[in-house]
Structures are given as structure tokens and as C-alpha cells.
Amino acid sequence: MTLKRAVPHLSVLLCIVLSLSSTHSYADPIRVLVWDEEQPEQKSAYPNFLGKQIASHLEKRPELQVKTARMDDPEQGLSTQALDECDVLIWWGHTRHAEISDAKGRDIGRRVQSGQMAAIILHSAHFSVPFMELMELKAAQDAVEQLAPEDRARAKVAFMGKRERKMPSRDRRSILQTQYKRQSDGSILVELERPNCVFPSCCHPVEASNIRTLLPEHPIASGIPERFTIPATEMYDEPFGIPAPDQVVFEESWVDGEHFRSGAVWKIGDGMLFYFRPGHETYKIFFERYPLKILENATLWLGESIVAHQGRKVSGAKGK
Numbered sequence: 001m002t003l004k005r006a007v008p009h010l011s012v013l014l015c016i017v018l019s020l021s022s023t024h025s026y027a028d029p030i031r032v033l034v035w036d037e038e039q040p041e042q043k044s045a046y047p048n049f050l051g052k053q054i055a056s057h058l059e060k061r062p063e064l065q066v067k068t069a070r071m072d073d074p075e076q077g078l079s080t081q082a083l084d085e086c087d088v089l090i091w092w093g094h095t096r097h098a099e100i101s102d103a104k105g106r107d108i109g110r111r112v113q114s115g116q117m118a119a120i121i122l123h124s125a126h127f128s129v130p131f132m133e134l135m136e137l138k139a140a141q142d143a144v145e146q147l148a149p150e151d152r153a154r155a156k157v158a159f160m161g162k163r164e165r166k167m168p169s170r171d172r173r174s175i176l177q178t179q180y181k182r183q184s185d186g187s188i189l190v191e192l193e194r195p196n197c198v199f200p201s202c203c204h205p206v207e208a209s210n211i212r213t214l215l216p217e218h219p220i221a222s223g224i225p226e227r228f229t230i231p232a233t234e235m236y237d238e239p240f241g242i243p244a245p246d247q248v249v250f251e252e253s254w255v256d257g258e259h260f261r262s263g264a265v266w267k268i269g270d271g272m273l274f275y276f277r278p279g280h281e282t283y284k285i286f287f288e289r290y291p292l293k294i295l296e297n298a299t300l301w302l303g304e305s306i307v308a309h310q311g312r313k314v315s316g317a318k319g320k
Contacts, residue, residue, distance in 0.1 A: 027313045027314065028307060028312040028313060028314065029063060029064060029065035029314075030063050030064050030065065030087050030088060030299070030300065030303030030304065030306075030307060030314060031065050031067075031085055031086055031087045031088070031303075032055075032058060032064050032065065032066045032067070032086070032087065032088045032090065032299055032303065033067050033068075033069055033077075033082060033083075033085075033086040033088070033089050033090070034051045034052075034054050034055045034058070034066065034067070034068045034069070034090045034092075035051065035068075035069045035070070035077055035078070035089060035090065035091050035092065035093075036049055036050055036051025036052070036068065036069070036070050036071075036092045037070070037071045037092060037093045037094055037095070037096050038050075038051065038070045038071060038072070039094055039095055039096070039281060041281050041282055042281045042282070044282050045280075045281065045282050045283060045284045046281075046284075046286070049070075050092055050279075050281060050286060051068050051069075051070065051090075051092055052068055053286050053287065054090065054092075054286055054292075054295060055067075055068045057286075057292045057295070057296065058295070058296060058299060061296065061299075061300065063300060063303070063314055064299065064300070064303070067082075067085075069082060071093075071096055071099065076099070076100065076104070078100075078104055078108075083107065083108070083111060083117070086117050087117055087118065087302075087303045087306045087307060088117065088118050088119070088120060088299050088302050088303045088306065089108065089117055089118070089119045089120070089130075090119075090120045090122065090295070090299070091119065091120065091121050091122060091125050091128060091130055091131070092122045092123070092125055092279070093124065093125045093127070093128045094124045094125075094281055097125075097127045097128050097129060100128065100129040100130070101129070102129060102133075104129065104130075105129035105130050105132065105133035106133060108130045108133065108134075109130065109133035109134050109136075109137050109268075111271070112134060112137075112268055112269070112271035112272075112273060113137055113268050113269035113270065113271055114269060114270055114271065115269065115270030115271045115306065115309040115310070116271070116306070116310075117271065117306060118271055118272045118273065118274075118302035118303065118305065118306050119134065119271075119272075119273045119274070120273075120274045120275075120276065120295065120298055120299065120302065121134075121273065121274070121275045121276075122275075122276055122279045123276070123277055123278065123279035123280060124279075124280075124281075126197050126198060126240075126275070127197065127198065131197055131273075131275070132163055132195070132197050134266070134268055134273050135195040135197055135242050135243060136159060136194065136195060137268050137269070138243040138266050138268050138273075139176055139192055139194075139195050139243045140157040140159075140190070140192060141268060141269065142243055142244075143157060143176075143178050143190050143192050144157065144190060146178075146180075147180070147188060147190075151188050154186065154187040154188065155187065155188045155189075155190055156187060156188070156189050156190065157190045157192055158189060158190070158191050158192070159192055159193075159194040160177075160191055160192065160193055160194060161193070161194050162194070163194065164196060176192060176193040176195060176241075176243065177192075177193040178190065178191070178192050178193065179191040179192075195241055195242050195243060196241035197240075197241065197242055198240075198241065199236055199237055199238060199239065199240045199241070199260075200237065200239070201235070201236075201237040201258065202234065202235060202236045202237065203234050203235065203236075204234060204235045204254075205234055206232050206233075206234075206283075207232075207233060207234065207235055207254055207255070208229055208230065208231050208232065208233070208254075208255070209229070209230045209233050209235070209252045209253065209254055209278070210227060210228075210229055210252065210253050210254075211227065211228055211229070211230065211250050211251070211252050211262060211278070211290075212226065212227050212250065212251050212252075212253070213225065213226050213227070213249070213250055214248055214249060214250060214251055215247060215248070215249045218247065218249050219297060219300075219301040220249050220263065220265070220274065220294060220297045220298045220301055221249055221250075221294075221297070222297050223293055223297070224290055224293060224294060224297075225290075228290050230278055230285060230288065230291070232283045232284075232285075233278055233279075233280060233283055233285060234280055234283075235254045235258050235260075236252075236258075236260045236262075236277060237258040237259070237260060238258075238259055238260055238261070240260065240261060243266065245261060245264035245265055245266055245275075246265055246266055246267050247264065247265040248261045248263070248264050248265075249263040249264065249265065250262045250263030250276075250294075252277060252278065260277055261277075262276065262277035262278060263275070263276050263277070263294065270309060271306070272302055272305060274298045274302060276291075276294060276295065276298070278291050279291070
């Protein structure tokens with residue numbers, strides 16, 4: 001009698017366990033695509049290439065489903081399917097930026113702006129087509145937001161000049177030049193200086209840098225000390241000719257007085273972009289604790305925002 005009565009209770013318990021397991025298994029992971037140009041010079045510091053080193057760290061998080069892609073993959077690793085299945089795109093590029101088409105950059109920019117994905121741009125990818133596209137979208141967004149609400153919907157933005165990859169003079173304006181012209185049909189033509197996504201000085205080899213956490217309560221700074229040092233990196237120096245970030249989480253400085261906004265966030269439409277400056281193809285920066293932790297934090301935070309925007313539920317436990 002006791003056994004017979006116990007069986008229904010066991011059945012109920014089993015159903016509950018299966019139900020909980022089923023609910024968890026159908027929760028969505030944050031889908032991450034780590035894209036790497038994979039230039040041969042990386043092998044001196046990253047035997048399995050830089051992108052795969054980053055991926056191997058992120059794969060430890062149960063919330064993340066991580067894939068890698070490279071320039072020499074079919075469709076440059078950036079097929080429609082690959083991007084459709086991506087919540088966070090992490091981008092490393094260095095010498096082959098011009099091989100990425102403007103059309104592909106616009107596709108990535110549209111996906112970020114619409115909240116379909118977020119982007120993390122690393123180090124020398126400030127020259128990359130996706131970063132330049134996203135900076136132009138942000139610059140246009142900022143310029144239009146200066147108009148009266150009734151004029152914004154009819155504003156038309158025209159960028160002045162072509163995209164360039166050359167270092168500006170140190171006295172270059174830090175604010176993008178903007179002109180507003182009322183047209184005969186009542187619309188506003190916004191003539192906007194194109195962001196120049198580079199800086200006047202860089203690249204002293206093998207220098208230590210000091211990083212200061214400016215926003216210690218920011219999710220990207222979770223577990224990061226107020227100050228830490230990267231023992232071997234290269235220098236970038238301001239001014240960086242980009243739209244003002246919405247948040248500057250980290251600032252980096254060097255012994256000769258150079259400084260840089262080395263961890264910055266922009267809100268672009270319904271999506272977000274994080275630029276992280278430290279990193280070099282021949283320095284082992286992405287073997288170090290804090291740079292890896294920052295990338296982990298940023299991937300989780302951005303990914304959760306995309307999943308929430310899409311009405312999905314993140315699988316796994318919250319970050320520690």
C-alpha cells in the first residue's frame with residue numbers, strides 16, 4: 001500500500017523536474033560572433049589567433065553561445081545567416097579593413113540601430129568599416145536630435161567629404177561641424193562633417209598603460225579595480241574624432257602624458273556599441289585577467305539588452 005501511494009507522488013515530482021528542465025532548455029543563449037581578420041603576425045602572441053583566444057574565454061560562460069569567423073571564410077564569415085544568428089558581434093581588424101564592403105558595413109549598422117544586435121569593436125578596428133558606419137549613424141542621430149521634435153522626421157542628413165583613414169592634425173576640432181538648412185519643402189538639410197575615426201598620435205611600441213575606471217558601478221566595470229596596468233601595449237592619443245560617447249567607462253594614460261577614452265559606450269537607435277582600445281596582435285593583452293573580464297562583462301550586458309529588446313529570455317545564471 002505504501003509503495004502504491006508513493007508512485008503517484010514520484011510521477012508528480014518527475015513531471016515537475018521535467019517541466020523545469022524543459023523551461024530552462026528553451027531559454028535563449030546570448031549568441032556571440034567573434035570576427036577576426038587573423039593576420040599572420042598574431043601567431044607570435046596568439047598561437048590559435050586572437051579571436052579564438054577571446055572566444056575560448058567567453059565560452060566558459062553558460063549564458064553565451066560563441067562562434068568564430070574570419071576574413072578568409074566564405075562570405076568573409078559575415079553571411080546573412082551568420083548575422084541573423086548573432087546578438088553580439090565582436091570585431092577585430094587591422095590591415096585588411098578595405099576588403100569589407102560599405103554595403104556590409106551598412107547591413108551591420110542597420111542591425112545595431114534596429115536592436116537586432118550589439119557590437120564590440122576592439123583596438124585597431126577603429127579603422128574598420130562597421131565602426132565608421134556606426135559612428136556616422138551616431139553622428140547623424142545626435143545632429144537630428146538637436147532639431148525641434150516636429151522637424152526631426154523630415155530631416156535629411158548629408159555627410160561632407162569622404163571616409164578617410166589618415167591621422168588628423170592635433171588641433172582638429174573635437175566637435176563635428178554641422179549646418180542646418182531649411183529647404184523649400186519645409187524639410188531640414190543637415191550637412192554634417194564626417195567623423196574621422198582616428199587620432200593624431202599613436203603606436204609607440206611596448207609601453208605600459210594605466211587604466212582608470214571612471215564608472216565603477218557600470219555593468220562593464222563589474223569586478224574591475226579602480227586602477228590597473230597593462231604592462232605591454234601601444235599608445236593612442238586624443239583627440240579621437242568621433243561623436244561624444246554616451247558613457248566613458250575607462251580612461252587610459254601613458255607615462256609621457258598621452259591619454260585616451262579606452263572604454264566607451266554609444267546608444268545608437270535601439271542598439272549599443274562598445275569600443276575597447278587595449279589590444280594588439282603581438283602583445284598578449286587578451287591573456288590578461290582584466291581585459292578578458294571587461295570583454296566578458298560587456299558581452300553579457302550588451303547581449304542581455306538585445307535579448308530583452310527582442311522579448312527573449314536569457315539562459316543560465318547571472319554573471320558574477
